[in-house]
Amino acid sequence: MSITETGVAVLFLNRPHKRNALSQDLIDELTRALHELDRDANVRVIVLTSVGQSPFCAGADLSELAQISTAKAHRIGWLKGLEVGFATVRKPIIAAVRGFAFGGGFEIALMCDIILAAADAQFGFPEIKLGTIPGAGGTQRLTKAMGKHKAMGLILTGSPTTATEMERFGIVNKVCSAEEDVIDESMKVATTVASFSAPAVALAKQAVQTAEATVLNAGLEIERALYYSSFSLHDCAEGIAAFLQKRAPNFEHR
Missing domain, CATH: 3.90.226.10 (2-enoyl-CoA Hydratase; Chain A, domain 1)
Structure with missing residues (x-):
């Protein structure tokens, strides 16, 4: 390892x-x-x-x-x-x-x-x-x-x-x-x-796994909840700010 x-x-x-x-x-x-x-x-x-x-x-x-x-x-x-x-x-x-x-x-x-x-x-x-x-x-x-x-x-x-x-x-x-x-x-x-936000990556992985394990309607509900939860991440705010300010984001993985 x-x-x-x-x-x-x-x-x-x-x-x-x-x-x-x-x-x-x-x-x-x-x-x-x-x-x-x-x-x-x-x-x-x-x-x-x-x-x-x-x-x-x-x-x-x-x-x-x-x-x-x-x-x-x-x-x-x-x-x-x-x-x-x-x-x-x-x-x-x-x-x-x-x-x-x-x-x-x-x-x-x-x-x-x-x-x-x-x-x-x-x-x-x-x-x-x-x-x-x-x-x-x-x-x-x-x-x-x-x-x-x-x-x-x-x-x-x-x-x-x-x-x-x-x-x-x-x-x-x-x-x-x-x-x-x-x-x-x-x-x-x-x-x-x-290089991307670790918590956002974890949310994305969970959402994709949900698609494999459940029916579409249930998966959409879970995806939406995970999506909304990302709004509280420091990295989400930083990513949006960086885009608007035309600079590279500085993700802190939180």
């Missing part, structure tokens, strides 16, 4: 010998780190990627999954902590995907707010080949993002797809060329977002 002077934290999935497969220990470490960064006032944006040249994430650790029965899965809430860990972070999370994001790795990317991918990156849900299904929100988020039929095709065949295809369907924000480093490009986006 590292934190830049611009308020960007880079968080690494660090289990390269297992292709960053999701063990319970890795899940616990990841969610704990996200919680710490969310509480750190010096951090305004989080970039999540893989360590070294390792792939983003191969999915669930099958050696652990093989030991989990239906009863045990319900008892320990297998993968639920991962979902809750991401859902409670108010700061934007940018996924910088190299290699591949399969199964739970793809689900982690979908939990992030922005996804950048290397040109040769691949995404997919191979769970059907193992006699199971995605279990950390993959069936829901992918269907909402790209529609029933395309999601069915990926989930029911277990076939991987390219970063370019995911960009075409609006899952990936940018496919980085061979000449571009995906982490560098993600840092540029993160630095831009971190």
Whole structure:
């Protein structure tokens, strides 16, 4: 983990010998780190990627999954902590995907707010080949993002797809060329977002998440309430004043 002077934290999935497969220990470490960064006032944006040249994430650790029965899965809430860990972070999370994001790795990317991918990156849900299904929100988020039929095709065949295809369907924000480093490009986006008012960014993230989780009329009401609440921010007053005075705003993140 590292934190830049611009308020960007880079968080690494660090289990390269297992292709960053999701063990319970890795899940616990990841969610704990996200919680710490969310509480750190010096951090305004989080970039999540893989360590070294390792792939983003191969999915669930099958050696652990093989030991989990239906009863045990319900008892320990297998993968639920991962979902809750991401859902409670108010700061934007940018996924910088190299290699591949399969199964739970793809689900982690979908939990992030922005996804950048290397040109040769691949995404997919191979769970059907193992006699199971995605279990950390993959069936829901992918269907909402790209529609029933395309999601069915990926989930029911277990076939991987390219970063370019995911960009075409609006899952990936940018496919980085061979000449571009995906982490560098993600840092540029993160630095831009971190330059804006942190509380306003948090409100914007909450409003967009509401659109994913509720019907339009309810979402509009919540968006309006969040919009009105931004009027009390010091940064909102500063942003409007700066625009009227034709100068750059000086956001204090309050």
